[in-house]
Amino acid sequence: MKTRISINKLCEIYEIDPGFVMSIQEMDLVTIYVEGTEKYVSTEELPLVEKMVRLHFDLGINQEGLHTIHHLLERMEGMQEEIRRLRNRLDLYEDL
Amino acid sequence: MEFIDYYSVLGLDKSASAADIKKAYRKLARKYHPDLNPNNKEAELKFKQLNEAHEVLSDPDKRKKYDRYGKDWEHAEEFEKAKARQGKSYSQRSGPFTYSGEGAGAEDFSDFFEAMFGGGGGFAGRTGRTQFRGQDLNADLELHLRDVYSTHKRTLNINGKNIRITVPAGIEDGQTIRIKGHGGPGVNNGPAGDLYITFRIVNTTPFKRDGANLYKTVEISLTKAVLGGEITTDTFDGKVKLKVSPGTQNGTKAKLKGKGFPRYKKEGQYGDLFITYKVRLPEKLTSEQEGLFKDLEKTGL
Numbered sequence: 001m002k003t004r005i006s007i008n009k010l011c012e013i014y015e016i017d018p019g020f021v022m023s024i025q026e027m028d029l030v031t032i033y034v035e036g037t038e039k040y041v042s043t044e045e046l047p048l049v050e051k052m053v054r055l056h057f058d059l060g061i062n063q064e065g066l067h068t069i070h071h072l073l074e075r076m077e078g079m080q081e082e083i084r085r086l087r088n089r090l091d092l093y094e095d096l
Numbered sequence: 097m098e099f100i101d102y103y104s105v106l107g108l109d110k111s112a113s114a115a116d117i118k119k120a121y122r123k124l125a126r127k128y129h130p131d132l133n134p135n136n137k138e139a140e141l142k143f144k145q146l147n148e149a150h151e152v153l154s155d156p157d158k159r160k161k162y163d164r165y166g167k168d169w170e171h172a173e174e175f176e177k178a179k180a181r182q183g184k185s186y187s188q189r190s191g192p193f194t195y196s197g198e199g200a201g202a203e204d205f206s207d208f209f210e211a212m213f214g215g216g217g218g219f220a221g222r223t224g225r226t227q228f229r230g231q232d233l234n235a236d237l238e239l240h241l242r243d244v245y246s247t248h249k250r251t252l253n254i255n256g257k258n259i260r261i262t263v264p265a266g267i268e269d270g271q272t273i274r275i276k277g278h279g280g281p282g283v284n285n286g287p288a289g290d291l292y293i294t295f296r297i298v299n300t301t302p303f304k305r306d307g308a309n310l311y312k313t314v315e316i317s318l319t320k321a322v323l324g325g326e327i328t329t330d331t332f333d334g335k336v337k338l339k340v341s342p343g344t345q346n347g348t349k350a351k352l353k354g355k356g357f358p359r360y361k362k363e364g365q366y367g368d369l370f371i372t373y374k375v376r377l378p379e380k381l382t383s384e385q386e387g388l389f390k391d392l393e394k395t396g397l
Contacts, residue, residue, distance in 0.1 A: 047232070047290075050228075055129075058129075059126050059129060073134065084268075088269055088270065092306055092311060
């Protein structure tokens with residue numbers, strides 16, 4: 001399976017401007033690899049790229065907003081994990 | 097099957113204009129979009145309802161049919177036939193918001209929608225943009241605590257397909273693992289999505305668990321607590337002899353290093369087992385025991 005995808009192909013598939021991918025790269029949300037004249041993103045990062053595309057084009061969130069949302073979602077995921085661990089720890093005190 | 101009030105789903109009344117519908121939909125979609133509500137099944141359901149309401153109310157043809165029949169929707173079929181005789185009607189829609197979530201497809205429609213408008217009618221979870229990467233799928237797997245004491249293989253049936261996965265020892269309740277490439281198939285040579293399995297660990301053992309550490313309360317007799325001695329107790333996978341010190345108090349803890357649960361993804365490493373002693377006081381005494389206690393009392397104990 002291919003582990004990377006060219007940005008040109010990606011933009012063709014999602015019908016987006018390459019500038020959008022470059023802008024999310026500038027915000028350090030995705031990493032772009034350059035090989036010769038071609039630029040690529042790892043397929044591992046495709047879910048994130050897709051999410052950014054949906055948030056921007058479907059919900060009309062601007063690029064600064066994408067950056068903020070990304071960080072807040074990361075924090076939220078961290079907190080959800082912490083809640084999970086704390087919930088499990090609470091079991092220790094049940095039926096005592 | 098229940099009637100669904102699509103207007104109330106969008107917080108509108110029947111007089112709402114097309115612009116009102118679009119505005120209400122966009123506003124609520126921002127609130128409930130699955131990308132902004134990860135691991136929130138309630139929001140996901142709400143978003144599907146919003147999409148469905150938008151699908152109906154933003155399409156003049158569907159809205160007309162819905163408005164005309166409303167709660168009397170079961171007669172909609174007759175309306176359809178009559179309409180067919182009048183020739184083709186137009187349809188326009190901006191399309192529902194796209195999202196990547198589990199189970200897009202037929203199950204995204206309510207039974208009510210299916211009955212009134214039929215299935216497969218131009219509404220799917222992510223049709224707004226050309227599909228490429230396959231959908232991620234989510235599944236829950238319930239296991240007993242004893243099942244996750246050791247790493248083992250297990251075959252799961254996901255959407256009719258058998259998938260063999262490795263269950264790592266020490267996985268915790270609520271933890272999710274990603275099985276790469278076992279989600280929905282990609283389109284146009286796109287990569288397949290991933291499968292996310294969330295573990296539900298049921299614990300009916302006498303052990304409490306916190307990560308890799310196990311906790312257990314062990315009752316000891318009054319004489320053992322006072323005089324000390326040896327007891328045998330169960331660990332998670334065997335038995336162990338413990339020395340009880342003379343004068344052991346109620347609630348005293350003993351730590352058995354390495355007798356806990358396997359550490360997740362750290363092969364060969366185990367947490368600790370913490371034993372809490374609970375001194376069992378006799379409820380009924382024989383006359384001889386009572387006499388002995390009275391003698392003890394006289395000693396000032």
